[in-house]
């Protein structure tokens with residue numbers, strides 16, 4: 001049903017690609033992260049919620065069509081539908097039904113609750129294409145409320161020391177999730193880097209309720225006034241690290257919010273003061289639970305630790321394999 005090609009996964013019965021790496025005739029997009037949604041294709045199909053995000057990335061004239069979760073569209077000789085993946089706003093597993101049975105390409109997904117997107121729904125299938133970004137047994141996530149409590153106490157300690165707190169995180173997904181989670185337990189305003197406003201607005205356009213934010217730019221120091229960001233919490237994209245913008249923060253402590261922070265060596269190597277282990281990807285137990293819930297007899301793993309996961313699945317008696325990806329950088333939204 002789906003074959004690996006130079007442009008990515010291709011469905012010849014429907015003549016479309018899923019998350020292609022190059023411009024193609026018709027691209028079905030699982031979600032709006034840059035390693036899945038590339039510009040230049042002649043036609044795109046995605047979920048309704050993904051539309052405002054792709055408009056921000058591709059421009060207002062991009063040829064986007066969209067479906068509701070669960071709505072079916074016949075394309076060529078197959079029937080296609082999108083089902084919630086719980087990864088970021090609009091993220092979807094793509095179900096394809098045709099002569100060769102039912103395939104599901106899950107894209108990126110997570111099982112932890114996220115107030116900014118629809119929860120993952122297991123979909124029964126014959127062949128399941130799973131992500132494996134964190135496909136090693138060491139990757140296990142704590143409950144979100146524990147991580148949020150850690151953030152609050154770190155922020156409080158920095159405030160006590162008259163420092164500002166900056167958390168680096170992905171602009172699409174992680175930033176909105178942190179804002180929504182923090183708003184549940186704290187009334188204190190959160191600041192964001194100006195580069196984050198576009199995607200925050202896109203979430204609001206799609207109907208996600210997020211707390212008001214202030215940008216660090218907005219709070220430019222009026223001349224002669226000694227207003228500083230001491231004691232405040234600021235969310236910033238990774239690309240802002242080490243730029244002159246950082247001077248606005250004054251004396252600060254920095255952190256990275258990512259599943260990558262599970263590995264202490266990574267935190268040390270990147271010299272963050274603090275790491276918060278919160279991920280928009282499934283951890284090891286969630287990968288295995290999800291694969292079992294699909295009932296699939298064949299599982300193909302892609303991204304990150306695909307080979308170790310496939311080996312483990314083979315040892316459980318599943319027919320398993322690996323799908324290569326052109327993306328060898330870090331996963332976005334990790």
Ligand SMILES: [Zn+2]
Pocket residue numbers: 031033036087108332333
């Ligand atoms: Zn992603």
Ligand SMILES: [Zn+2]
Pocket residue numbers: 033035036108303331332
């Ligand atoms: Zn990805």
